Amino acid sequence: MNCAQTRELLNAYVDGELPAEQAIAVAEHLATCEECSGIYEGVLATVRALRGGLVKYHAPDLLRARVRSALREEERPATTAPAPAIRRKVRVPWRALAAAVVLMVASSGITMVATRQHASAESLTRDEVLTSHIRSLMPAHLTDVASNDQHNVKPWFNGRLDFSPSVPRLEDAGFPLLGGRLDYVRGRPVAVVVYGRRQHVINVFTWPADASGDVDRTLTTSHGYNLLHWRRSGVEHWAVSDLNAAELQQFVTLLER
Amino acid sequence: MTDSTLESFERIVVPLLDDAYTLARHLLRDEHDAQDVVQEAYLRAWRHYGGFHGGDARPWLLAIVRNCSYTWRQGTRTQRASVPYVEDEHGGGDQSHRATDAAAIASSERAELRDALDQLAPEHREAIVLREIEGLSYKEIAAVTGTPIGTVMSRLSRARQRLQDVLGLGGRAGEKRT
Numbered sequence: 001m002n003c004a005q006t007r008e009l010l011n012a013y014v015d016g017e018l019p020a021e022q023a024i025a026v027a028e029h030l031a032t033c034e035e036c037s038g039i040y041e042g043v044l045a046t047v048r049a050l051r052g053g054l055v056k057y058h059a060p061d062l063l064r065a066r067v068r069s070a071l072r073e074e075e076r077p078a079t080t081a082p083a084p085a086i087r088r089k090v091r092v093p094w095r096a097l098a099a100a101v102v103l104m105v106a107s108s109g110i111t112m113v114a115t116r117q118h119a120s121a122e123s124l125t126r127d128e129v130l131t132s133h134i135r136s137l138m139p140a141h142l143t144d145v146a147s148n149d150q151h152n153v154k155p156w157f158n159g160r161l162d163f164s165p166s167v168p169r170l171e172d173a174g175f176p177l178l179g180g181r182l183d184y185v186r187g188r189p190v191a192v193v194v195y196g197r198r199q200h201v202i203n204v205f206t207w208p209a210d211a212s213g214d215v216d217r218t219l220t221t222s223h224g225y226n227l228l229h230w231r232r233s234g235v236e237h238w239a240v241s242d243l244n245a246a247e248l249q250q251f252v253t254l255l256e257r
Numbered sequence: 258m259t260d261s262t263l264e265s266f267e268r269i270v271v272p273l274l275d276d277a278y279t280l281a282r283h284l285l286r287d288e289h290d291a292q293d294v295v296q297e298a299y300l301r302a303w304r305h306y307g308g309f310h311g312g313d314a315r316p317w318l319l320a321i322v323r324n325c326s327y328t329w330r331q332g333t334r335t336q337r338a339s340v341p342y343v344e345d346e347h348g349g350g351d352q353s354h355r356a357t358d359a360a361a362i363a364s365s366e367r368a369e370l371r372d373a374l375d376q377l378a379p380e381h382r383e384a385i386v387l388r389e390i391e392g393l394s395y396k397e398i399a400a401v402t403g404t405p406i407g408t409v410m411s412r413l414s415r416a417r418q419r420l421q422d423v424l425g426l427g428g429r430a431g432e433k434r435t
Contacts, residue, residue, distance in 0.1 A: 017395045
């Protein structure tokens with residue numbers, strides 16, 4: 001095999017896509033030709049850099065929710081209207097989407113109440129917390145105060161709430177603080193402290209508990225999100241994310257330290 | 258369609274959302290367009306799910322995502338004379354992509370790679386995404402892109418050469434990781 005033939009096949013050789021016979025011929029040529037083996041090294045280095053450095057994008061939570069609800073919508077036999085064609089002219093109707101997502105989540109709550117008379121207050125709260133989490137993932141809804149400094153976030157809640165949420169610094173453990181916001185759950189203002197984990201968002205909801213006594217962490221999963229609830233020292237806590245359960249548990253352990 | 262079909266679709270195809278979004282994101286270079294296209298692609302995939310006869314769902318889904326992306330681009334090209342290339346969008350500036358300090362350096366290297374990739378011609382870009390990120394074989398890439406294997410090979414080769422030049426990865430580039 002000559003140089004020109006070898007160079008033409010180098011990429012397929014690196015990718016392991018050559019039949020054995022040709023691969024051997026390329027290897028033999030590389031062993032004897034310094035110039036070609038230099039080029040081969042270059043291809044190899046490039047492939048290595050690309051495979052090591054290019055990573056998949058994480059599909060946003062909102063897209064996940066949109067796809068799921070679009071599929072459900074499509075599935076419903078009663079409404080025969082065809083799914084709307086691809087939108088070109090109009091930008092994404094975030095508001096309508098927000099409403100749709102909220103409805104989707106809320107309706108699951110309603111079904112639960114209807115079918116199970118004893119739907120607990122906790123499951124209702126869970127649905128509201130989850131709705132809030134999904135809503136927070138809409139553009140510009142995540143934080144009212146965007147800061148990765150706990151000394152900015154904590155004082156921001158003063159005067160806005162009748163209690164003060166704890167805002168520990170967990171950046172060194174890989175959970176950077178993203179900010180905070182006010183939200184409403186169960187008819188009362190609550191504090192939401194927002195942390196990140198890679199591309200995942202974790203919302204931590206806290207408010208003073210109406211009931212007394214501590215409650216251990218319980219994990220529930222809904223619509224692809226993990227929710228952890230616990231009550232401690234008279235404060236209700238909910239941590240919500242599409243992060244895997246193990247890392248969410250780890251996060252809460254750090255949070256409670 | 259029965260509900261169990263939807264369940265199977267949700268079990269097999271919905272978990273591939275990251276793959277679909279990654280391809281659309283690189284082909285369209287816009288996160289909002291990518292989201293819209295992926296949603297459309299999933300609806301289309303669902304409607305044609307009856308025609309999917311098992312095997313690896315990834316190339317099958319990615320072919321649909323690719324077609325939707327190109328259809329979308331043809332539609333938008335007539336409206337927007339050119340798609341402005343916004344640096345900021347590629348650096349992970351939005352809140353959900355914020356990285357920790359420790360990961361910041363690695364993420365800036367990744368951003369550099371992604372930028373270089375996004376400068377490639379579309380057919381070169383898709384070859385790289387399908388091969389280096391999705392890990393598809395030449396045969397699968399040929400199926401997704403509807404091109405002969407020989408074309409896949411030459412596109413990959415040119416695309417890599419271009420990236421090697423842009424990123425300054427010579428033959429001795431193994432040293433570049435510091």
